[in-house]
Amino acid sequence: MTKIKLIPDPTFDATVHIPVPGKEDPTPVRFTFKHRNTDELQKFIRKERSDVDYVLEACEGWELDDAWNRKNVAALLNTYHAAARAIAVTYLTELTGMQPREREETR
Numbered sequence: 770m771t772k773i774k775l776i777p778d779p780t781f782d783a784t785v786h787i788p789v790p791g792k793e794d795p796t797p798v799r800f801t802f803k804h805r806n807t808d809e810l811q812k813f814i815r816k817e818r819s820d821v822d823y824v825l826e827a828c829e830g831w832e833l834d835d836a837w838n839r840k841n842v843a844a845l846l847n848t849y850h851a852a853a854r855a856i857a858v859t860y861l862t863e864l865t866g867m868q869p870r871e872r873e874e875t876r
Contacts, residue, residue, distance in 0.1 A: 777804050780829055785859045788851040795855070799832040802860050810864060820846050820853040827860045 781802055786795035803826075805813055813826065821843045830837040835844075846853050862868060 779804055781863065783859050783863045785852075785855050787849050787855050789849060800828050800856065800859070801830040802828050802863065805864060814861075824853065824856055827856065 781804060782799055783802055784797045785800050786797055788795045818826070821839060824842050824846065825839060828837075833841075835841045
């Protein structure tokens, strides 16, 4: 039986489904996300930043052949217009366990 850890691992992996123009289904990409507790997540959400900075602050890496760095994150977000939203939705859904509509209803 799996047990919950009171002090979780500092990172976790999750699959982000990135919409790709011309493809019927989004392309799955594994990201390594940073865990945040409730207080840290509230601060993170309230902070204003660019999409590139959001992704760099939310994640530690990805399973792409390209290196994880600012330039490549910017290229991903510039090339795939819905990538930033897909990454943010996946991150918040994984951390909170709530789907996007549920989060809107609790605000």
